[in-house]
Amino acid sequence: MAIDYQERIPNNVDLAENRVLQRALEHWQPRFLDWWRELGPTDFLGADVYLRTATSVDAKGWATYGTVKMPDYRWGIFLADAVPDRRIGFGDEFGKPVWQQVPGEHRSTLRRLIVTQGDTEPASVEQQRLLGHTCPSLYDLRNLFQVNVEEGRHLWAMVYLLHAYFGRDGREEAEELLARHSGDRDKPRILGTFNEPISDWLSFFMFTYFTDRDGKFQLKSLAESSFDPLSRSCNFMLTEEAHHMFVGESGIGRVVKRTLEVMKEIGSDDPAAIRAKGAIDLPTMQRYLNFWFTSSLDLFGAENSSNAASYFATGIKGRPDETSFEDHICKEGAMTIDVPDGKGGVRQEEVPLRNAMNEAVRRAYIRDCEIGVKRWNRLIAKAGVAFELSLPSERFRRAIGAWANQPVDPAGKPISAEEYAAKLPGWLPSESDRAFVKSLMQRVIAPGKMAAWIAPPDRGINNLPVDYEYVHLH
Ligand code: BYC
Numbered sequence: 452m453a454i455d456y457q458e459r460i461p462n463n464v465d466l467a468e469n470r471v472l473q474r475a476l477e478h479w480q481p482r483f484l485d486w487w488r489e490l491g492p493t494d495f496l497g498a499d500v501y502l503r504t505a506t507s508v509d510a511k512g513w514a515t516y517g518t519v520k521m522p523d524y525r526w527g528i529f530l531a532d533a534v535p536d537r538r539i540g541f542g543d544e545f546g547k548p549v550w551q552q553v554p555g556e557h558r559s560t561l562r563r564l565i566v567t568q569g570d571t572e573p574a575s576v577e578q579q580r581l582l583g584h585t586c587p588s589l590y591d592l593r594n595l596f597q598v599n600v601e602e603g604r605h606l607w608a609m610v611y612l613l614h615a616y617f618g619r620d621g622r623e624e625a626e627e628l629l630a631r632h633s634g635d636r637d638k639p640r641i642l643g644t645f646n647e648p649i650s651d652w653l654s655f656f657m658f659t660y661f662t663d664r665d666g667k668f669q670l671k672s673l674a675e676s677s678f679d680p681l682s683r684s685c686n687f688m689l690t691e692e693a694h695h696m697f698v699g700e701s702g703i704g705r706v707v708k709r710t711l712e713v714m715k716e717i718g719s720d721d722p723a724a725i726r727a728k729g730a731i732d733l734p735t736m737q738r739y740l741n742f743w744f745t746s747s748l749d750l751f752g753a754e755n756s757s758n759a760a761s762y763f764a765t766g767i768k769g770r771p772d773e774t775s776f777e778d779h780i781c782k783e784g785a786m787t788i789d790v791p792d793g794k795g796g797v798r799q800e801e802v803p804l805r806n807a808m809n810e811a812v813r814r815a816y817i818r819d820c821e822i823g824v825k826r827w828n829r830l831i832a833k834a835g836v837a838f839e840l841s842l843p844s845e846r847f848r849r850a851i852g853a854w855a856n857q858p859v860d861p862a863g864k865p866i867s868a869e870e871y872a873a874k875l876p877g878w879l880p881s882e883s884d885r886a887f888v889k890s891l892m893q894r895v896i897a898p899g900k901m902a903a904w905i906a907p908p909d910r911g912i913n914n915l916p917v918d919y920e921y922v923h924l925h
Contacts, residue, residue, distance in 0.1 A: 461527030463508060464611070475614050476528075479625055483606070486629045487522060491576055492583045492599055496522055499923040500596045501912065505529050505604075508687055516913045518923070524600045528611040531686035539677040541779040542766040549679040553616050557767055561678055562617050564768060566624050567641050568673065569609030570631060571666070572602045574645035575658070577633040582655055585892035587902035590911065591652070593921035594698045598659065601691045608684045616680065643850060644746045651888045652905075653706065653731060657743035660699025660823060665750040667692050668771055668816045675769030700823045701908060706731055707827050708906040711834040720836065726887055729903040733831070733838045735888070738880045740840060741861060744820065745848040751813040753852040754788045760805035770812060781805050789846070790853040795865050809852075817845060848875070896924060 586592035613621035722732035762768035786807035792798035844863025858871030899918025
């Protein structure tokens with residue numbers, strides 16, 4: 452179904468047919484806009500931005516490009532087309548018809564998952580709200596705003612589900628999604644990573660590479676859900692998510708490329724000499740990578756999780772690409788996971804498959820993360836530089852699960868608490884790293900010009916040239 456843009460809230464869910472729901476959402480809409488004005492990208496409300504907007508959910512219409520002021524962006528409710536006669540794809544109810552309504556016994560669990568998912572979306576907008584002031588180019592500024600408006604739309608997707616299927620508690624939860632704030636002492640966002648400040652563009656690129664990729668895996672897991680409206684919402688969100696990860700992967704690649712150019716120019720790999728030329732040395736990038744990768748690993752939950760087992764058994768949340776697995780029941784079998792042995796070593800534990808679902812998804816995520824790292828390392832190798840970026844061990848710097856608060860080095864080796872405390876600052880961005888990176892964050896807004904610490908992209912957006920005026924600042 453095409454999206455009806457005459458509606459106050461663009462949608463392809465027949466909103467006009469359900470007056471009560473429409474009114475509830477029309478009541479929420481001005482609150483959302485107030486939140487956007489207050490906690491969305493600061494000072495850019497009047498800028499004309501070259502953005503894509505979904506006008507239908509098919510291949511032709513989901514990315515319609517045009518110039519829009521962000522507060523006029525048509526946030527709406529779009530579900531992927533229904534799959535006729537869709538059946539439950541895993542767990543104890545395998546093969547039965549999917550649910551078009553929320554089964555009473557799963558109501559609170561589903562609500563909690565939808566709220567957790569929904570909470571991350573506005574959180575990321577809040578985290579990134581000041582970045583526009585220090586954009587390295589108009590191209591990057593536009594990408595930041597594209598990511599931001601789509602995260603806003605993903606919030607709409609979850610708020611629609613809360614309003615349409617969870618009655619009064621759903622409406623209350625929708626209010627709370629605008630009341631919690633990233634980093635707020637009293638009312639923080641639900642998941643750890645979404646309370647971390649993103650105050651420079653290197654962090655933004657790391658976040659869109661590593662944390663948005665958690666989004667991809669979680670959305671794919673929820674797209675398998677037996678609750679069909681959730682599945683269809685997540686399927687459509689995934690089409691938009693790909694660009695966010697592209698921003699991260701290409702952004703980091705461009706920073707690496709620029710650093711390699713500077714290294715060649717000065718004939719040195721000395722971080723101080725590279726920094727003196729206004730580029731970011733590779734060890735500093737590794738420390739930023741360590742920070743955001745490890746923080747994002749926590750977003751998959753504990754390795755051994757009874758919550759995860761019950762989501763799988765009941766059909767609420769599956770594994771990404773569930774059809775690619777042979778066994779959709781997973782009642783038999785176990786996954787071997789490494790856990791601390793309590794004596795400074797490692798021991799192996801057999802975890803029943805259903806309880807190990809978080810770990811299975813985390814492992815798939817790590818494999819996906821490796822792809823970009825390999826690409827960046829190819830650039831480095833091609834430049835003849837003896838340095839490799841690498842993903843630290845999944846045991847390193849964890850706050851959730853078996854390895855939470857365990858002293859482990861980036862290679863995954865348990866070490867003494869004293870050694871850990873002494874070395875940890877060297878494995879993560881230090882105050883002086885952050886101050887240096889921040890010092891590079893000077894706004895560049897001449898069309899086609901780039902800040903000195905980042906190479907230009909290979910191509911522009913939607914076949915436009917790189918020097919197109921992607922954001923018109925008045
Ligand atoms: N921080 O049994 P466990 C995205 C809690 S990103 C704080 O392992 P479970 C996006 C957990 O809630 C994708 N707390 O948990 C990206 C539980 O609490 P209770 C977001 C955490 O339920 C970029 C306790 O620890 N989507 O879309 O199996 C930009 C026990 O843990 C954390 C989702 O997350 C943490 N990191 O798994 C914009 C999908 N991790 O019950 C957007 C929905 C765990 O003891 N959420 N805890 O109070 C879920 O599926 C699950 O809630 C989780 C946790 C995978 C997060």
